[in-house]
Amino acid sequence: MSTPLRVMLIDDEPIVGKRLGPVLEKMGCQTETFVEPAVALNRLAEQEFDVVVTDIRMEEVDGIGVLERVKALSPRTKVIMITGYATLEVAHEALAKGAFDFIAKPFEPRDMRQAVAKAAEALGLQMPEAAALMVEEILLTEESGLPE
Amino acid sequence: MSLIAISADSYPQGLDIAQRTAAALGYGLLGRELLAQVAADRGLPQEQLVQALEETPGFFGMRTRRQQELLLHIQAACLERLLADNLVCYGLGAHLYLVGVSHALRVRVLAEPQQRAAELAALRGLPPERAAKLLERQDQERRRWSSQFFQADEMDPAQYDMVLSLGNLEPEKAVEIICDAAGYRKFQAMTYSRKCLQDKALAARVLAKLMPRFPDIRLQASDGTVVAQVQSLKRDQRKKQEAVRELASQVPGVSYVEVQVIRDYFGQAAQSGR
Numbered sequence: 001m002s003t004p005l006r007v008m009l010i011d012d013e014p015i016v017g018k019r020l021g022p023v024l025e026k027m028g029c030q031t032e033t034f035v036e037p038a039v040a041l042n043r044l045a046e047q048e049f050d051v052v053v054t055d056i057r058m059e060e061v062d063g064i065g066v067l068e069r070v071k072a073l074s075p076r077t078k079v080i081m082i083t084g085y086a087t088l089e090v091a092h093e094a095l096a097k098g099a100f101d102f103i104a105k106p107f108e109p110r111d112m113r114q115a116v117a118k119a120a121e122a123l124g125l126q127m128p129e130a131a132a133l134m135v136e137e138i139l140l141t142e143e144s145g146l147p148e
Numbered sequence: 149m150s151l152i153a154i155s156a157d158s159y160p161q162g163l164d165i166a167q168r169t170a171a172a173l174g175y176g177l178l179g180r181e182l183l184a185q186v187a188a189d190r191g192l193p194q195e196q197l198v199q200a201l202e203e204t205p206g207f208f209g210m211r212t213r214r215q216q217e218l219l220l221h222i223q224a225a226c227l228e229r230l231l232a233d234n235l236v237c238y239g240l241g242a243h244l245y246l247v248g249v250s251h252a253l254r255v256r257v258l259a260e261p262q263q264r265a266a267e268l269a270a271l272r273g274l275p276p277e278r279a280a281k282l283l284e285r286q287d288q289e290r291r292r293w294s295s296q297f298f299q300a301d302e303m304d305p306a307q308y309d310m311v312l313s314l315g316n317l318e319p320e321k322a323v324e325i326i327c328d329a330a331g332y333r334k335f336q337a338m339t340y341s342r343k344c345l346q347d348k349a350l351a352a353r354v355l356a357k358l359m360p361r362f363p364d365i366r367l368q369a370s371d372g373t374v375v376a377q378v379q380s381l382k383r384d385q386r387k388k389q390e391a392v393r394e395l396a397s398q399v400p401g402v403s404y405v406e407v408q409v410i411r412d413y414f415g416q417a418a419q420s421g422r
Binding site for chain 2: 086088091092095096098099101102103104107108111114115
């Protein structure tokens with residue numbers, strides 16, 4: 001990929017950034033990780049990101065607030081919401097407000113890889129590293145005989 | 149990309165709306181033809197599958213437990229197909245087991261009551277008043293059926309995202325409204341809703357496998373993990389846990405099984421009284 005996908009990752013639990021950051025980097029993304037949503041919002045005002053991955057339940061600003069801010073600043077940016085408190089109502093609210101995807105915690109790294117790859121595709125960007133990882137996952141799934 | 153589950157108080161009119169909706173959106177239609185497949189794959193009589201979807205359990209009808217098992221086979225097969233997305237589902241009770249799947253639009257279509265009565269009168273050769281009475285009874289039976297097997301009242305509008313009355317809307321208009329709603333962002337598939345559907349499909353597959361041997365079993369599935377609850381006497385506890393674990397593990401997609409035992413105090417009391 002000529003220009004790496006710029007991804008912002010916001011979660012007030014540092015462990016999430018520590019785990020997800022390398023997953024996204026391995027896909028070829030250029031990732032910036034934040035634990036404070038207010039700091040992340042300041043950064044958003046300076047720099048446009050292709051994808052924002054944000055937790056929903058955070059203290060200062062919640063994920064829905066982040067989503068609204070991102071959409072106001074950069075309508076093309078794809079926002080992926082993650083939460084440990086997923087319900088049908090929250091999922092509907094997030095989608096209605098423009099979220100690109102919604103993932104319940106805990107999730108497998110491949111769920112995030114797939115969501116980010118789809119976001120890249122929707123933006124018209126190609127991610128050869130992501131495609132290679134997907135093929136690898138499909139082969140592993142087929143070998144194990146389990147449905148994905 | 150979404151799923152549309154249509155339910156109707158008149159089978160032919162609901163089928164017409166489902167077919168038109170599928171055609172208008174370019175979606176596939178999943179309907180009663182699935183029953184032939186279920187019958188063939190699982191060695192079940194097709195007419196009993198139809199009966200399970202239509203009849204209220206009663207003294208002279210099918211045994212409740214058997215009906216529940218047949219409905220589980222239908223549910224498992226239907227959910228499996230719905231994983232493919234972009235489908236309109238009709239006549240398989242999907243509106244009752246897609247609850248909680250956010251990309252499933254659940255629609256209830258109400259036929260014009262007089263027309264429904266006229267259809268029934270013509271079909272059975274009844275006078276209109278008797279047909280109207282019979283319809284009332286049929287509606288009550290549907291209520292009982294849905295409450296018995298899905299713990300929900302099929303007639304309750306709160307069960308649906310949308311209720312359309314064909315007494316007030318032309319079929320074309322009803323289809324247009326459904327297609328329009330299917331395009332709402334809220335009904336688009338996402339990682340979370342696909343996972344909900346996968347979990348429901350797995351739970352139904354495992355239940356269909358376990359229910360004949362453990363009729364009181366309850367279970368949930370998440371990401372390949374199955375948590376089952378089963379009643380047991382203290383002395384049978386370990387044997388039962390092992391049996392549930394072994395059977396459930398045979399279902400493709402199951403990676404881990406946890407079996408929780410609920411003590412069967414009535415059984416225990418009966419045993420100690422002997």
